Amino acid sequence: MAFFDSSENSQAQASPYLAFSALVVDDEVGMQAVLKKALGKAFGHVETAGSVEEAEALRLQNHYDLIILDINLPGRSGIEWEEAFNDADRKADIIFMTGYADLEVAISALKLGASDFILKPFNLQQMLQAVSRCMDKRSAERVTAALSHDINRRVSKELIGSSIKTTQLKQLISQFAPSKASVLIEGESGTGKELVARGLHDASKRKGPYVAINCGALAPELLESELFGHTAGAFTGAKKSREGLFRVASGGTLFLDEIGEMPLAMQASLLRVLEQRTVRPVGTEREISVDVRIVAATNRNLQQEVEDGKFRQDLFYRLNVLKIEVPALRTRLSDLNELVPYLTRMLAKELGVVEPNWAHEDMYAMQDYDWPGNVRELKNMLERCILLNKPPAHYFRELNGPAVSAAITLSSNDITTLPATSGAGELQFGYPDSWSLKDVEKAHIQQVMDSHSGNKSAASRDLGVARKTLERKYKEWDESRSSNED
Numbered sequence: 001m002a003f004f005d006s007s008e009n010s011q012a013q014a015s016p017y018l019a020f021s022a023l024v025v026d027d028e029v030g031m032q033a034v035l036k037k038a039l040g041k042a043f044g045h046v047e048t049a050g051s052v053e054e055a056e057a058l059r060l061q062n063h064y065d066l067i068i069l070d071i072n073l074p075g076r077s078g079i080e081w082e083e084a085f086n087d088a089d090r091k092a093d094i095i096f097m098t099g100y101a102d103l104e105v106a107i108s109a110l111k112l113g114a115s116d117f118i119l120k121p122f123n124l125q126q127m128l129q130a131v132s133r134c135m136d137k138r139s140a141e142r143v144t145a146a147l148s149h150d151i152n153r154r155v156s157k158e159l160i161g162s163s164i165k166t167t168q169l170k171q172l173i174s175q176f177a178p179s180k181a182s183v184l185i186e187g188e189s190g191t192g193k194e195l196v197a198r199g200l201h202d203a204s205k206r207k208g209p210y211v212a213i214n215c216g217a218l219a220p221e222l223l224e225s226e227l228f229g230h231t232a233g234a235f236t237g238a239k240k241s242r243e244g245l246f247r248v249a250s251g252g253t254l255f256l257d258e259i260g261e262m263p264l265a266m267q268a269s270l271l272r273v274l275e276q277r278t279v280r281p282v283g284t285e286r287e288i289s290v291d292v293r294i295v296a297a298t299n300r301n302l303q304q305e306v307e308d309g310k311f312r313q314d315l316f317y318r319l320n321v322l323k324i325e326v327p328a329l330r331t332r333l334s335d336l337n338e339l340v341p342y343l344t345r346m347l348a349k350e351l352g353v354v355e356p357n358w359a360h361e362d363m364y365a366m367q368d369y370d371w372p373g374n375v376r377e378l379k380n381m382l383e384r385c386i387l388l389n390k391p392p393a394h395y396f397r398e399l400n401g402p403a404v405s406a407a408i409t410l411s412s413n414d415i416t417t418l419p420a421t422s423g424a425g426e427l428q429f430g431y432p433d434s435w436s437l438k439d440v441e442k443a444h445i446q447q448v449m450d451s452h453s454g455n456k457s458a459a460s461r462d463l464g465v466a467r468k469t470l471e472r473k474y475k476e477w478d479e480s481r482s483s484n485e486d
Contacts, residue, residue: 017135019208019251019291020065021045025055026097027073035068038124039131044251044291052076056083063288064092065138066131071098071105079105085112088232088241090286093134097122142248143209159195160342161335165327169196176322177203182274184259184319185297187326190376193297194257196324200295201253208252208292211245216261223266228273230282246279246290253293259319260300260311271315294319329371329378330467336366339378347383356385362392368466369396370457400464445473 022043024035032048039046047062049055051073059067071078078096085094096109099120106117116130159170176183177200185193194212201210218226229244245254256262262270273279274294278287296319305311329335340358348355371377385392435443445463452458460467 015042018044022066023064026070163332165332173199181321182294189299190374191326197255197295211249212255216258256296259296260298329374365393
C-alpha cells in the first residue's frame, strides 16, 4: 500500500507495478479521475473509458494487466463484456464495482473470473488494497515463470577477480546498467557472458524479472512460441495459451544467449519487436506492448557473420548499441588466485565433501595453462579433482601422458631421424643415442607443431605447457642460431 501513498518517503521508493498497465471503465467522469490519479502513482500506464464499447476498442489496441470495471454502464453492462473474460491471450485481472448490493450479480461476476468485487461508495484505500493483492499475485506469477525457466542454469551472480581486465569489465557493467539500450556481449565460450548479463540486470534496478533463453537450443518454430507466446490451437500440441518470455520478462531483462545461432527468419521477427516494442503471439494478429531490456550474447564474431550473410545487419546494429567484450581467462590469469578458492569452496559445498586445500604446485600448474575452455573448463577440472581426490598438479601430469615415439622431420641443424627395427620386425622411429637432450626436446616440439600446422596454442596444449613456454623455446633457438651464424 505504500506505493500508493503520496508521502515523500513513499515517492522516493520505486513502485513494483511500473511494468503494469491499468484500464478504468466507469461512466462517471469523477470516478475515472480519482482512480486514474491514484493508480498513476504506481502503474506505468493508466487509461479510462466510459463504456464497454469504448473499453473494448482500447483493449484491442493495448495490453492491460488490470481492469477496474463498473457493472452498471450505458449500453452493455460490465458483466456482458464477454471478450474481456474469454480472451485468454489478453487476460487481465478484473475488479468489479457496483452501487447495488445484489448477491446474484456478485456471484455472477466471480463466476466469470473476477479477481475482486467492491461496493460503491467505497473507501479509496479499500480499492487500492484490492489492486495491490491482484498485482502482487501477478508479479509473483511472472517471477515464478522466470525462475522455473532459469532453475537449471546454475550460474553464480558474482564476477570474481581483481585483475585489470576484470576490473574494467565491472566498470563497464556499472556504466551500462542504468541505460535501457540493448547490450551485445561477445566473448569465447565459457568466459561468463551470462554473469555479465545478470550483473547488468541487477545493477539496472529494473523491477521486472531476469529471464534467459539459449537461442541455439530450440527449433525455430519452438523458439518463436517461447519468445512471443501462443494461443490455444495455434499449432499441434498447443492445448492452452502461453505467455511468451517477452511478456514474462516485462519490466525486466531478457537475455538472448547464443544470438548468433538464431535462424534468419527469427532474426526478422526479433528486429520487428525491438523496433516496435510489441510482440505478436503465434496464432493471433494482435500486438501486445512490452517493456523489456534486451541483452544478447554470442561466442561468434557477429560483424563477420554479417559480412558472411549469416546475420542480419539491421538486427546487428539494433543489438550492438552498447557492447561488452568478456576477456578470456588466459588474458587474466591473476584472477585464478581468487577464482580457484571461490570455485573450490562452492563445489565442495555442492558435492557435500570437505573443502580441499590445494598446494603451491597446484596453483603453478593452473597458472601455466592456457584454459581454452575458460572458466567453464576451470570449474569442470576442479570438480573432477575434488571428486577423484586428486590435486590439480597430478591432473595436469596425467593429462599430458607419457611421451609417444613418432616420426620426426626437422627443418634446421641438419638433424635427421634414423629408423630402428624392433624385435618383432616392425619399423619404428626413435632418437639417436648421439643426440643431446635439447635436440630431442626440439625435435619433439617441432613434430607436435607440424601436426598442428604451426598453431602454438594447440601444440602447447598437447605438450602440456603454456604457450609462453613454447614461445620462449623458439626465442632461445632463434638466438642460438643467430649466435652461431655470427
